[in-house]
Amino acid sequence: KAGVTQTPRYLIKTRGQQVTLSCSPISGHRSVSWYQQTPGQGLQFLFEYFSETQRNKGNFPGRFSGRQFSNSRSEMNVSTLELGDSALYLCASSLDPGTNNEQFFGPGTRLTVL
C-alpha cells in the first residue's frame, strides 16, 4: 500500500507570492490533517478535513486555507507569503480520526520564503 505522498517536496518562494501544496492520503483514508513545523514554534496543527469538510482549524491567519477533494486528496494554500511561513508542512492521513487511530505522515514539503 502506498504511503502518504506530498508534492512538491521542496519549494522556494518570495514574499507576497502564494503557494499550493498537495497531499495524497493512503488509499481508503478519508481524514487528512495538515501541520506546520518550525524550529521556533514546533509542530502546530493547521486544519483537518474529512469527506471534503473542514472539521477543525488551528490558530492560523486566514491566509492559510485548504480543501479536500472527493478522492480524499487535499491541498493547502498560503497566500501573501511572509518570511515566517518558511517551514516544513506535513500532511497526515488516517482511516477515521478516532482516538486510537494513528495518523500516518507524509515526507513533508519544505517551504522557504525569501
Next chain:
Amino acid sequence: AQKITQTQPGMFVQEKEAVTLDCTYDTSDPSYGLFWYKQPSSGEMIFLIYQGSYDQQNATEGRYSLNFQKARKSANLVISASQLGDSAMYFCAMRGFNDYKLSFGAGTTVTVRA
C-alpha cells in the same frame, strides 16, 4: 485543550543501551490517546507506539515500550538496545476524544553513539 511537555531537549545514549524519553501531559478529556513519533533528519514522522487512556497494560512495539502512569499524567517512551539508526527527534503527542488533531510536545533529540 491538551498540553504536552517534553523536558529533555537532547540526549546521548550508547549503542545497545536503553534510553527513556520523558513526556507529561495535561488534559481535561476523560478519554484520550497518546502517541510517540520518530522524526529522522529526512523530516518524515514515523509512528512508533500508541497508548489509550483506558488501556490497562503498557503498550509495547518491538524495542519500544511506553511507561504509562495515568495518575501522574506521564507517558515515557523506553527504547531498548539502542541502534545507530535510532538517532532522531522523538515527539510525544496526544489526541482527545473526538478531537481531530494531534497536540505535540517540543521533542527530544536522541543521538546514539557507537
